[in-house]
Amino acid sequence: MSPSFIILKRTFADARPYWSSIGFIFVLNFLASPISLMKPLALKILIDNGFGGKSVPSYISFFFPFDFEFTFITVVWISVILVVLVAILENLYNLTIWIVNAQTGENLVRSFRMRLFSHIQRLSLAYHDKKGSSDSIYKIQFDTSSIRTFIIGNLSPLLSSFITLVGMIIIIFIINWRFALIVCFLILPIVFLIRYSTKKLKNDWKKVMDSESNAMAVVHEVLGSLRVVKAFAQEKRESNRFMAKSDIAMKGQMSIAWTSAIFYFLIGMTFASVTAGFIYWGAIYVQQGLMTLGELTMVISYLAQVYAPVDKISKSLNGIQSSLTSMERVYNLLDEKEEVKETSNPVSIDRAKGIVEFQGVSFAYNESDYILDNISFKILPGDRVGIMGSTGAGKSSLINLITRFYDPISGNILLDNINIKDYKLNDYRNQFSLVLQEPVLFSSTIAENISYGRKNASENEILEAAKSANAHDFITRCSSGYQTLVGERGMQLSGGERQRIALARAFIKDAPVLILDEPTSSLDINTELQVMEAVERLMKGRTTFMITHRLDTLSNCNVILHIEKGKLLEVIKENHADALARKKVNFLSTT
Numbered sequence: 001m002s003p004s005f006i007i008l009k010r011t012f013a014d015a016r017p018y019w020s021s022i023g024f025i026f027v028l029n030f031l032a033s034p035i036s037l038m039k040p041l042a043l044k045i046l047i048d049n050g051f052g053g054k055s056v057p058s059y060i061s062f063f064f065p066f067d068f069e070f071t072f073i074t075v076v077w078i079s080v081i082l083v084v085l086v087a088i089l090e091n092l093y094n095l096t097i098w099i100v101n102a103q104t105g106e107n108l109v110r111s112f113r114m115r116l117f118s119h120i121q122r123l124s125l126a127y128h129d130k131k132g133s134s135d136s137i138y139k140i141q142f143d144t145s146s147i148r149t150f151i152i153g154n155l156s157p158l159l160s161s162f163i164t165l166v167g168m169i170i171i172i173f174i175i176n177w178r179f180a181l182i183v184c185f186l187i188l189p190i191v192f193l194i195r196y197s198t199k200k201l202k203n204d205w206k207k208v209m210d211s212e213s214n215a216m217a218v219v220h221e222v223l224g225s226l227r228v229v230k231a232f233a234q235e236k237r238e239s240n241r242f243m244a245k246s247d248i249a250m251k252g253q254m255s256i257a258w259t260s261a262i263f264y265f266l267i268g269m270t271f272a273s274v275t276a277g278f279i280y281w282g283a284i285y286v287q288q289g290l291m292t293l294g295e296l297t298m299v300i301s302y303l304a305q306v307y308a309p310v311d312k313i314s315k316s317l318n319g320i321q322s323s324l325t326s327m328e329r330v331y332n333l334l335d336e337k338e339e340v341k342e343t344s345n346p347v348s349i350d351r352a353k354g355i356v357e358f359q360g361v362s363f364a365y366n367e368s369d370y371i372l373d374n375i376s377f378k379i380l381p382g383d384r385v386g387i388m389g390s391t392g393a394g395k396s397s398l399i400n401l402i403t404r405f406y407d408p409i410s411g412n413i414l415l416d417n418i419n420i421k422d423y424k425l426n427d428y429r430n431q432f433s434l435v436l437q438e439p440v441l442f443s444s445t446i447a448e449n450i451s452y453g454r455k456n457a458s459e460n461e462i463l464e465a466a467k468s469a470n471a472h473d474f475i476t477r478c479s480s481g482y483q484t485l486v487g488e489r490g491m492q493l494s495g496g497e498r499q500r501i502a503l504a505r506a507f508i509k510d511a512p513v514l515i516l517d518e519p520t521s522s523l524d525i526n527t528e529l530q531v532m533e534a535v536e537r538l539m540k541g542r543t544t545f546m547i548t549h550r551l552d553t554l555s556n557c558n559v560i561l562h563i564e565k566g567k568l569l570e571v572i573k574e575n576h577a578d579a580l581a582r583k584k585v586n587f588l589s590t591t
């Protein structure tokens with residue numbers, strides 16, 4: 001099965017919930033021709049039956065009593081009413097097709113987009129670390145809309161044009177089979193042209209989309225790090241980088257334009273040659289009495305009309321290539337496997353006790369490069385675990401394994417004596433509150449950021465959480481209090497304020513296991529004191545893992561894991577003052 005056919009099959013399957021609306025659109029497309037054919041009817045009746053005095057056609061007289069007398073003025077009225085009726089019909093038709101197209105198209109795109117967005121969120125961090133976010137954004141925003149372009153913008157006109165074309169060939173066949181054969185032969189070079197150009201267009205579209213996505217990656221990266229770009233005065237360099245990526249897209253677009261232009265030129269020339277042939281052979285046939293002059297005129301006018309559906313078919317096929325390329329990009333992403341998966345019969349967990357155990361755990365981001373090597377330890381409920389080690393030792397990687405952002409290559413991790421792979425993933429992640437070195441806030445209000453982990457939190461609970469996190473005072477000083485908007489990634493707040501909101505979020509989530517990744521490392525001494533006081537409150541009654549480079553912070557812990565170069569050098573428990581003092585000497589001498 002060709003890749004394009006597989007994509008077509010998948011697209012049809014994805015559009016299945018909307019088949020009734022899509023079917024309705026197809027029917028509406030077929031109705032377009034009869035409605036436009038009705039337009040000159042009123043004028044014809046006025047000329048032939050009003051001025052010409054011919055008797056009115058039966059499809060009009062049918063609506064009048066048998067002995068009704070059609071005077072000139074009644075025919076004029078009939079013509080006027082017909083004009084109005086056809087206009088009403090045509091406008092109702094346009095309104096219906098507009099609304100049905102918009103509704104079906106938007107539904108198709110929205111559900112496709114939602115599916116991709118949900119899938120991207122489920123993909124493991126390993127995928128996102130490798131691929132970055134820009135290509136995924138481009139796919140969600142732009143590539144997904146191709147399902148609408150494909151089904152409504154291209155497929156529907158393609159089918160209706162195809163049926164019109166077949167109908168015309170049949171009519172030409174009835175008039176003169178030789179001419180019908182010529183039209184069929186005319187189709188052959190067109191099929192060849194279509195096959196050649198679609199292949200070329202598909203490759204070009206792929207290049208264009210990949211390079212447009214790359215250009216967007218530059219914009220995304222630069223806007224996310226605008227402070228650094230400005231500080232180093234690198235605006236010009238970034239513009240050039242954007243220009244270079246956009247150039248590739250532009251070249252691809254030009255190649256598409258050339259292929260399409262040459263394609264339409266060749267189709268036009270093929271038609272012109274066949275029309276010339278028709279006129280030549282037709283004239284001879286008429287002279288030999290093999291066909292009438294009227295038949296020849298009709299066949300030539302039909303041939304001219306054949307051009308319209310063929311032109312529509314080739315344009316739709318061009319559009320389909322671009323849509324198929326986008327759909328292929330989306331399906332490639334949808335086919336990416338989730339590396340962190342749930343088992344078939346996952347265990348539910350409401351609230352863990354907080355026993356965390358590593359049994360011979362090894363881990364690597366890239367299969368060969370071991371970051372953690374055969375780590376074993378057991379932590380009991382309520383333990384405060386300090387994780388220390390030099391930079392790059394593997395501390396954050398250890399935390400990534402505990403939260404199941406990644407799975408180990410070998411060994412097992414247990415929570416409350418059950419392998420963490422056996423838990424329902426959502427239930428499992430609900431057992432953790434995470435406070436990072438760089439707190440992540442969303443571009444909404446302070447209140448919404450605090451209640452992020454518990455959507456139904458009451459105003460009072462949000463207030464209490466903020467008080468526990470030493471955040472209430474600064475929040476009340478903000479212009480709109482708890483309703484203050486924090487800006488993208490919370491950039492309208494200071495680092496210390498962001499950190500206290502992150503702590504309030506952890507308070508409200510009230511998870512049994514707390515993970516702190518150097519929460520005070522970027523704060524000044526006063527803010528650090530406030531944050532540490534809140535952290536102290538937050539740690540009560542929870543198993544806590546705290547990464548820190550500061551030995552004085554470690555004195556709050558009753559277990560210390562010392563990691564170096566991916567190996568667990570030492571597990572220091574309780575009465576560790578002496579051990580810490582010894583570490584301090586070692587630590588200072590190695591860092």
Ligand SMILES: Nc1ncnc2c1ncn2[C@@H]1O[C@H](COP(=O)(O)OP(=O)(O)OP(=O)(O)O)[C@@H](O)[C@H]1O
Nearest residue numbers: 129365366371389390391392393394395396397398
């Ligand atoms: N996503 C990733 N893909 C590949 N390698 C990674 C990734 N994240 C970290 N590493 C590598 O894994 C090693 C351990 O990194 P990790 O972040 O766990 O160290 P750390 O002890 O937390 O360091 P630091 O104290 O500097 O934050 C480093 O050599 C790092 O380069």
